[in-house]
Every structure is written in structure tokens, then in C-alpha cells.
Amino acid sequence: MRSIAAVILGGGRGTRLQPLTTHRSKPAVPLAGKYRLIDIPISNCINSGINRCFVLTQFLSVSLHSHIRGTYRFDAFSGGLVEILAAQQTLATEDHTSWYQGTADAVRKNIRYFTDHNTKYVLILSGDQLYRMDFSEMLKTHQESGAAITIAAKPVHRHEATGLGIMKVDETGRINGFVEKPTTDAQLDEVAMDPSWIDSLGVTANGRECMASMGIYLFSVDVLVEALNATSDSDFGKELLPRAIAEQHVQLHPFDGYWEDIGTIGSFYDANLALCRPDAPFFLGEADAPIYSRPRFLPPTRADGAEIKGSLIADGCTIHPGAKIENSIIGLRCQIGSNVTIRDSIVMGADYFETPDQVAQNATRGGTWLGIGEGAVVERAIVDKNCRIGAGAKVACNSTEDIDVDQGCCVRDGILVVPKETVIPPGWIAKSV
Structure with a gap:
């Protein structure tokens, strides 16, 4: 060869x-x-x-x-x-x-x-x-x-x-x-x-x-x-x-x-x-033919009191109590607040961690820290990297047509897409424009 x-x-x-x-x-x-x-x-x-x-x-x-x-x-x-x-x-x-x-x-x-x-x-x-x-x-x-x-x-x-x-x-x-x-x-x-x-x-x-x-x-x-x-x-x-x-x-x-x-x-x-299914058509963990990627020095993911079903969770994540994740992919360094619901979605995570001081500062600015804030709902969506989803926001849209949504989001092929580095304010609900 x-x-x-x-x-x-x-x-x-x-x-x-x-x-x-x-x-x-x-x-x-x-x-x-x-x-x-x-x-x-x-x-x-x-x-x-x-x-x-x-x-x-x-x-x-x-x-x-x-x-x-x-x-x-x-x-x-x-x-x-x-x-x-x-x-x-x-x-x-x-x-x-x-x-x-x-x-x-x-x-x-x-x-x-x-x-x-x-x-x-x-x-x-x-x-x-x-x-x-x-x-x-x-x-x-x-x-x-x-x-x-x-x-x-x-x-x-x-x-x-x-x-x-x-x-x-x-x-x-x-x-x-x-x-x-x-x-x-x-x-x-x-x-x-x-x-x-x-x-x-x-x-x-x-x-x-x-x-x-x-x-x-x-x-x-x-x-x-x-x-x-x-x-x-x-x-x-x-x-x-x-x-x-x-x-x-x-x-x-x-x-x-x-x-x-x-x-x-x-x-x-x-x-x-x-890839999340138990009978996934493409198996990522094939012993004789692995999928290679960039080596990262990240801590193991920590989940405390969360409910996770049929999902893939990457390294470096923190999942707080009460979170529910179902049929979803959670990317690197993803920070998921308490009582968050993520269903049928792809959350790509982040390229970096915030420091404790940065997290505290963002908490005083409406709770839009890097990740998904407390009580937010993400459903049938793709959330690109480095996004900030405010507490109580509802990232979901029932439209089956390609439309633009406020905050720079859009629906494509029936999926709500949140572009990279988007900031979703607390309590936000998707509205088409």
C-alpha cells in the first residue's frame, strides 16, 4: 500500500x-x-x-x-x-x-x-x-x-x-x-x-x-x-x-x-x-479499524444526579443534578446546568473552559455562561460550539420549513440550528422572523 x-x-x-x-x-x-x-x-x-x-x-x-x-x-x-x-x-x-x-x-x-x-x-x-x-x-x-x-x-x-x-x-x-x-x-x-x-x-x-x-x-x-x-x-x-x-x-x-x-x-x-443507538449502523469503537482524532488532555466527564438515555457524552463535560439527556450527542467541554432537558439534539460543546471568575461574572450578567443554563430546554436542535444558552431558554422550533429565527438561529431541514458563539438570553423562546 x-x-x-x-x-x-x-x-x-x-x-x-x-x-x-x-x-x-x-x-x-x-x-x-x-x-x-x-x-x-x-x-x-x-x-x-x-x-x-x-x-x-x-x-x-x-x-x-x-x-x-x-x-x-x-x-x-x-x-x-x-x-x-x-x-x-x-x-x-x-x-x-x-x-x-x-x-x-x-x-x-x-x-x-x-x-x-x-x-x-x-x-x-x-x-x-x-x-x-x-x-x-x-x-x-x-x-x-x-x-x-x-x-x-x-x-x-x-x-x-x-x-x-x-x-x-x-x-x-x-x-x-x-x-x-x-x-x-x-x-x-x-x-x-x-x-x-x-x-x-x-x-x-x-x-x-x-x-x-x-x-x-x-x-x-x-x-x-x-x-x-x-x-x-x-x-x-x-x-x-x-x-x-x-x-x-x-x-x-x-x-x-x-x-x-x-x-x-x-x-x-x-x-x-x-450513532447513539444501541444498534448503531456505524460503530465508532471498532477494535481493528478505529477512528482517530486529535488527542486532548481533558478530564473525564462528571455527571451528578442526571438522567442520561441513548446518548454519547464526550470528555470534559459537567452535567449538574436534575439534567435529562435523551437521544443526543454532547460534545467536548460541555457545561450543562441543573434541570436542563436535552432531547434529540446535537450540542457541540466548547473549544475552551471558562475560569471560575468568568463563570461568576457571567452569572451576574443574566446567567449566559459558556454552556447551557439552568432549566433550559434543547429539543430537535443543533447547537454549535461556544454557544451560551441562558437559564430557562427554550431552544426548539416546530417549523418544517426552512426559516430564519431571531438571535441568528435558523431552521434547516426541520432542525433548529444555533450558530457558533451565539448568545441566547435567559427565558428566550424561538420566534420566526
């Missing part, structure tokens, strides 16, 4: 994840209380024996850079690295005045950094997906089939296919057709597969007829270089790969584990709270 360079795409503006991406890029968004989304692809690489990763960034990347620098450090003998490649101006005319125009364009502008003489394959990954995969199995598929490009794919039902790229595959596993986000029955019929053939891949079809691209691509390095130099294609999924399918051997690699593309507030909320 030393011959593989992994390239992780940092994503675009992340508009569908606003306001969580107002101050950070998508891969830097917190996950499960103590991780970041970027930890997933990097951990998959490390667990697969790939220790050369390049993260391409462009938008709001400071917090992502800080997290990567503080997390992924290899010893001097392994040759491992996680290198950040930020968008930059160069002397080349085509690079001088433009940002990345798409996924393929981003790789094209940085390809010289990860295609040295030791690199035989380039693995292209997304920075905003939740899954666990052994990439050595994908390499095996690539080598045994003699493919130029291999695409990881997951079987899905027809009704799920409309938001995905669907591939048509022959009996050998070679991809010979591709439709991006099919919307009509005729388009679906063109790429639908016989479920019995999907069963023959070693995965159980269960009536699923379509093979959806996961946005995970393995290229032989010479093929990637030639494809990027020969065209001006700016995007892999929409342009470069459909062209390659028509001209070269592109192989399918089947995968049937948990996989979630976290691109919206709704998908982010659902994927996080699914």
Missing part, C-alpha cells in the same frame, strides 16, 4: 450545511461529539496501510488545518504524512486568476505534489462521508481486473438512485454506462441491474437494482495524469469519469457496508443521532 497516494477533497463552500460551515469547511465540521468529518477518510487510509494523504482545501480552511496539524504526526522512519495543499496562485496563466473549478481541477492543479516515482496509484476520496472501508480490497480489485480506473459502488433501491450517480456494469464488473442523478423511469431502466447479478458480487441485493458511485476512485497514476492533461474537465463525476468509461477499462468495486454522504443539515443530524 506504500505505492498509493490518497487525495482527500476538502469540498466547496458547503452551502447546504450552513450555518455549520459559516466559519469552517465541511471536513472540519464536528462529528459524534469528539471527531471531525475529515477524521473518517484519514482513519480509513491509516487502517488500510496508506500513510501518504494529501488534503486539498480552499474555503474556510483554518480550523481544518489546525486540526490536521495537531492530530496526524508520523514518525521519521515510516515516511508517512498528511499534507495540506491549499489553493494557491502560481505563475501559470491558467492557475493565476482562478480558484478550483471542481474536483478534477483541484487534483490537476496539485498533481505534481503526489505523483513522485514511488506512486503507482492515486486514491481520490471525499472529506464529508461517513463509512469504514479497507482500501486494500479495492486495490486488489483494481489489479486483478487490469483496470485503468476503479470506482467503489454501493447497491441502492430505485427510489434512492435519483440523487446519486448510477452505473451500468457488464458480467465481468466492467462499467459500461453511467447516468448522473437519473430522474425518469427510462433513465433508471438504462442502468438498472439484475439483483441476482448483484448477489453474485458477494453482497446481498435485497431487491436493490442500482449500483451507485460512492465518490471513491482509484486511478493508475499514468492514467490519471494523462486524463487530466488531455482534457479541461473540471469535475470527476460529471465529466472526466463518464468520458473515461467510454474510452478505457473502468472497473466496479462492490461495497455494502454503511455509507452516508453528509451534505445537508438533515443528513448530518440523522447520521449523528444514529
Whole structure:
């Protein structure tokens, strides 16, 4: 696996994840209380024996850079690295005045950094997906089939296919057709597969007829270089790969584990709270394939007289008597006052602790100390980092439409979102404006 360079795409503006991406890029968004989304692809690489990763960034990347620098450090003998490649101006005319125009364009502008003489394959990954995969199995598929490009794919039902790229595959596993986000029955019929053939891949079809691209691509390095130099294609999924399918051997690699593309507030909320279930579809504590993150020197969480059900509690929290937490995620350093109710919510915690003097001062200013004040209710909400929820406030909203709410809060996909560093006054009740 030393011959593989992994390239992780940092994503675009992340508009569908606003306001969580107002101050950070998508891969830097917190996950499960103590991780970041970027930890997933990097951990998959490390667990697969790939220790050369390049993260391409462009938008709001400071917090992502800080997290990567503080997390992924290899010893001097392994040759491992996680290198950040930020968008930059160069002397080349085509690079001088433009940002990345798409996924393929981003790789094209940085390809010289990860295609040295030791690199035989380039693995292209997304920075905003939740899954666990052994990439050595994908390499095996690539080598045994003699493919130029291999695409990881997951079987899905027809009704799920409309938001995905669907591939048509022959009996050998070679991809010979591709439709991006099919919307009509005729388009679906063109790429639908016989479920019995999907069963023959070693995965159980269960009536699923379509093979959806996961946005995970393995290229032989010479093929990637030639494809990027020969065209001006700016995007892999929409342009470069459909062209390659028509001209070269592109192989399918089947995968049937948990996989979630976290691109919206709704998908982010659902994927996080699914981790709280006893039968969580994605297990964070896998012994043979752990999820790595930044090491923090935090005290254990302290809970006194609280009632906690079906929830994940990160390090450094203090939960006071009478608090009730149900089906929720509580992030790092979260301070939860007495008789607080948190239900069906994600509370991301804080980046720092307040001193006792600061807590006392805030108590005299209406009780908006860093955390959630006494008697407050947080329900079906996402509370971003460093927020101050005043005593008795009700952070909840029953709207099913996307609306703006006072104090800078908003409802997206039916979830009330409290942006980073928001101050909610005591007794506040959400009102739409």
C-alpha cells in the first residue's frame, strides 16, 4: 500500500450545511461529539496501510488545518504524512486568476505534489462521508481486473438512485454506462441491474437494482495524469469519469457496508443521532479499524444526579443534578446546568473552559455562561460550539420549513440550528422572523 497516494477533497463552500460551515469547511465540521468529518477518510487510509494523504482545501480552511496539524504526526522512519495543499496562485496563466473549478481541477492543479516515482496509484476520496472501508480490497480489485480506473459502488433501491450517480456494469464488473442523478423511469431502466447479478458480487441485493458511485476512485497514476492533461474537465463525476468509461477499462468495486454522504443539515443530524443507538449502523469503537482524532488532555466527564438515555457524552463535560439527556450527542467541554432537558439534539460543546471568575461574572450578567443554563430546554436542535444558552431558554422550533429565527438561529431541514458563539438570553423562546 506504500505505492498509493490518497487525495482527500476538502469540498466547496458547503452551502447546504450552513450555518455549520459559516466559519469552517465541511471536513472540519464536528462529528459524534469528539471527531471531525475529515477524521473518517484519514482513519480509513491509516487502517488500510496508506500513510501518504494529501488534503486539498480552499474555503474556510483554518480550523481544518489546525486540526490536521495537531492530530496526524508520523514518525521519521515510516515516511508517512498528511499534507495540506491549499489553493494557491502560481505563475501559470491558467492557475493565476482562478480558484478550483471542481474536483478534477483541484487534483490537476496539485498533481505534481503526489505523483513522485514511488506512486503507482492515486486514491481520490471525499472529506464529508461517513463509512469504514479497507482500501486494500479495492486495490486488489483494481489489479486483478487490469483496470485503468476503479470506482467503489454501493447497491441502492430505485427510489434512492435519483440523487446519486448510477452505473451500468457488464458480467465481468466492467462499467459500461453511467447516468448522473437519473430522474425518469427510462433513465433508471438504462442502468438498472439484475439483483441476482448483484448477489453474485458477494453482497446481498435485497431487491436493490442500482449500483451507485460512492465518490471513491482509484486511478493508475499514468492514467490519471494523462486524463487530466488531455482534457479541461473540471469535475470527476460529471465529466472526466463518464468520458473515461467510454474510452478505457473502468472497473466496479462492490461495497455494502454503511455509507452516508453528509451534505445537508438533515443528513448530518440523522447520521449523528444514529450513532447513539444501541444498534448503531456505524460503530465508532471498532477494535481493528478505529477512528482517530486529535488527542486532548481533558478530564473525564462528571455527571451528578442526571438522567442520561441513548446518548454519547464526550470528555470534559459537567452535567449538574436534575439534567435529562435523551437521544443526543454532547460534545467536548460541555457545561450543562441543573434541570436542563436535552432531547434529540446535537450540542457541540466548547473549544475552551471558562475560569471560575468568568463563570461568576457571567452569572451576574443574566446567567449566559459558556454552556447551557439552568432549566433550559434543547429539543430537535443543533447547537454549535461556544454557544451560551441562558437559564430557562427554550431552544426548539416546530417549523418544517426552512426559516430564519431571531438571535441568528435558523431552521434547516426541520432542525433548529444555533450558530457558533451565539448568545441566547435567559427565558428566550424561538420566534420566526
